[in-house]
Amino acid sequence: MPLPAPELQPQTARSARTFSRKIKAGFWLAGAILLLLGLASYQSIREFEETVDWVSHSQDVLGRLQAVLSDVQDIEIGLRGYVITGKEHFLDPYKNGLNVLSRDRADLSAIVQISPHDRPEQPRDLETLNGLIDKKLALLTTMLALRTSATYQSARMESHMTDSKELMDAIRTVIGNMQAQEKARLTVRDRLADEKGARAILYFIVGLMMEIVILLWIAWQIRQEILQRQQAQEILSQAHDELELRIQGRTTALLDSNERLRELSHRLMNVQETERRQIAHDLHDEIGQSLTAMKLGLREANTALTSGPTASLLTDSLTILDQVIQQVRNLALDLRPSLLDELGLVPALKWYIKRQGERAGWETEYAAQLDENHLPPGVEIACFRIVQEALTNVARHAEATHVQVTVTKQDNQLLLVIEDNGQGFNVERAKTRARTGLSIGLLGMEERARLVGGELTVTSSPKTGTKLTASLPLARLNPQLATTEERIP
Numbered sequence: 001m002p003l004p005a006p007e008l009q010p011q012t013a014r015s016a017r018t019f020s021r022k023i024k025a026g027f028w029l030a031g032a033i034l035l036l037l038g039l040a041s042y043q044s045i046r047e048f049e050e051t052v053d054w055v056s057h058s059q060d061v062l063g064r065l066q067a068v069l070s071d072v073q074d075i076e077i078g079l080r081g082y083v084i085t086g087k088e089h090f091l092d093p094y095k096n097g098l099n100v101l102s103r104d105r106a107d108l109s110a111i112v113q114i115s116p117h118d119r120p121e122q123p124r125d126l127e128t129l130n131g132l133i134d135k136k137l138a139l140l141t142t143m144l145a146l147r148t149s150a151t152y153q154s155a156r157m158e159s160h161m162t163d164s165k166e167l168m169d170a171i172r173t174v175i176g177n178m179q180a181q182e183k184a185r186l187t188v189r190d191r192l193a194d195e196k197g198a199r200a201i202l203y204f205i206v207g208l209m210m211e212i213v214i215l216l217w218i219a220w221q222i223r224q225e226i227l228q229r230q231q232a233q234e235i236l237s238q239a240h241d242e243l244e245l246r247i248q249g250r251t252t253a254l255l256d257s258n259e260r261l262r263e264l265s266h267r268l269m270n271v272q273e274t275e276r277r278q279i280a281h282d283l284h285d286e287i288g289q290s291l292t293a294m295k296l297g298l299r300e301a302n303t304a305l306t307s308g309p310t311a312s313l314l315t316d317s318l319t320i321l322d323q324v325i326q327q328v329r330n331l332a333l334d335l336r337p338s339l340l341d342e343l344g345l346v347p348a349l350k351w352y353i354k355r356q357g358e359r360a361g362w363e364t365e366y367a368a369q370l371d372e373n374h375l376p377p378g379v380e381i382a383c384f385r386i387v388q389e390a391l392t393n394v395a396r397h398a399e400a401t402h403v404q405v406t407v408t409k410q411d412n413q414l415l416l417v418i419e420d421n422g423q424g425f426n427v428e429r430a431k432t433r434a435r436t437g438l439s440i441g442l443l444g445m446e447e448r449a450r451l452v453g454g455e456l457t458v459t460s461s462p463k464t465g466t467k468l469t470a471s472l473p474l475a476r477l478n479p480q481l482a483t484t485e486e487r488i489p
Contacts, residue, residue, distance in 0.1 A: 019225045026218045030211055037207030045200055051193040057111065058186040061122075062179055064108040069175045071101035072133060076168060079140050083147050083157060094144075098137070105130065122181065129174045136167045345380045346370055346407070349387055353405055360395045365404040375414065379472050382448045383407070383416055386456070386470050390418045393441050398422025398466065409474070413454075416470040424460045445470070 078093030112126045143160045146153070340348040346368045357364035375383075387405060394400050400422035408415045427442075434443045442458065445468075449456040454472035 019221065022221050023218060026214055026221070030214045030218075033207060033210050033214070037203060040203045040207075047196045051189055051196055055186060055189045055193055058182050058189060060111050061108070061182045062186070064104060064111065065175050065179050065182070067104045068101065068108055068129075068133070069172065071097050071104055072136060072168065072171055075101060075137070075140060076164065079144060080161070083143060083161070086147070094140075101133075105133070122178065125174055125178045125181075129171065129178070132167055132171045132174060136164065136171060139164050139167060340380060340384055345375055345383060348384060349405065349407065352384070352387065353391070353403070356391045356395065357403065362394075362400060363402045365402075367405075368407040370407065370409055370414075376474060378452045379414055379474060382452045382454070382472060383414060383470070385448055386416060386445045386468075387418065389441055389445050390468055394420050394422060394466075397425070400465070412474050414470075414472040414474055416468075416472070418468040419465065421465045424462050424464045424466055426462065427458050427460055 074093055075097035078090050078095075078097060081090035082088070082094065109126065109130075112122055139160060143157065143164065146157055146160065349368070350366055353364050353366050356362070391403065394403060398420050400420035402421045404417075404419045406415075406417045430442055434441070446456045449470050449472060452472050454470060456468070456470045458466065458468050460466035
């Protein structure tokens with residue numbers, strides 16, 4: 001039964017794209033509002049600061065006007081005291097007042113200017129005020145000179161004092177007018193400053209509220225997306241659990257099938273080895289003995305008949321019979337060498353490798369480092385058959401001149417290494433051919449190694465020779481797969 005494909009992926013992808021577009025639009029809108037809010041707030045703050053500067057200017061003008069008026073009054077009081085009493089210490093306020101008045105007049109002239117909110121009367125009023133102050137100072141100087149003169153005339157002094165009082169009244173009037181105008185401007189500027197400040201606060205509050213609304217909308221969108229993804233995740237998790245259960249069931253069935261196939265393969269190889277042993281035994285003991293008996297009979301007949309065509313025929317028959325006996329022996333040894341059963345793996349491999357080298361014309365090397373000759377039967381048979389199949393492949397395909405076989409024991413493992421200097425081959429391509437049924441040599445060797453709990457690796461490439469390594473455990477990993485040999489009747 002085919003596994004169902006998940007149907008939520010396209011919908012989830014569309015939802016993710018829609019969510020991404022919404023979030024991007026929300027952040028772009030929030031950024032645009034922040035930008036506009038920043039520009040409006042910056043402009044309002046600039047206007048507010050400008051208005052505050054002109055408020056401060058008006059306050060400075062009012063302060064300077066009051067200072068000039070106080071200075072003129074101090075000068076006049078000091079001079080009047082000297083005129084009335086004639087005492088010199090009354091001239092100190094007069095002299096100090098002149099210095100302070102000069103400084104305050106300069107400061108007042110520096111700050112009086114035409115602003116965008118001012119009327120042009122203020123500079124003219126300042127000019128009028130300066131003219132009156134100059135007349136006042138000139139009159140006071142004349143009064144001082146008259147008081148210190150030897151020809152002092154009180155009537156003339158009275159006239160000067162009357163003029164001085166009139167000038168002082170005129171100065172107060174001009175300063176009063178200028179202060180009234182500046183106070184009116186100060187009131188307007190205070191109101192403008194309040195308006196600008198209120199506008200800036202309004203911009204900030206409106207922008208903040210809009211940002212809060214946008215952020216709440218984004219948070220709502222994110223929450224909706226999280227809920228949708230949680231629902232999709234739950235659905236996918238349920239589908240995944242169902243698939244896991246199906247996969248587990250199929251995996252268990254597959255493992256059972258593989259185990260049964262492995263047991264069957266092991267059983268078939270055991271039966272094959274048993275049949276080979278029986279056939280080799282029959283060839284060697286029965287057919288071989290019968291052929292030997294025939295050879296002995298023919299040899300006696302040949303001895304009795306020393307001449308004639310019958311003797312020549314017997315001689316040819318003996319020659320053919322020797323060849324048949326040798327072929328039967330070779331066939332029996334190839335099927336199952338008796339040395340493997342009688343002496344063990346090491347002598348059997350030594351004999352077989354030497355015999356194959358003599359047949360194929362190789363230079364062979366064999367080295368074995370084992371504590372004992374007899375090993376577990378399954379390991380002995382698997383190792384011998386792997387060597388047999390490997391050397392057969394070398395003889396058929398490798399065109400090698402040198403073959404080296406090494407058998408050692410490492411960490412309770414039998415390590416078999418077979419190397420040749422042949423033309424090599426592409427291992428993956430050879431395994432692919434084997435899977436299609438064109439060749440079973442490599443797969444057969446791997447299967448023999450796996451059946452005893454071992455593994456086999458082949459390293460080769462064209463023009464570099466081949467190295468085969470098999471690692472076979474000496475302890476039985478699966479008692480159910482232990483090698484059993486039964487004689488087939």
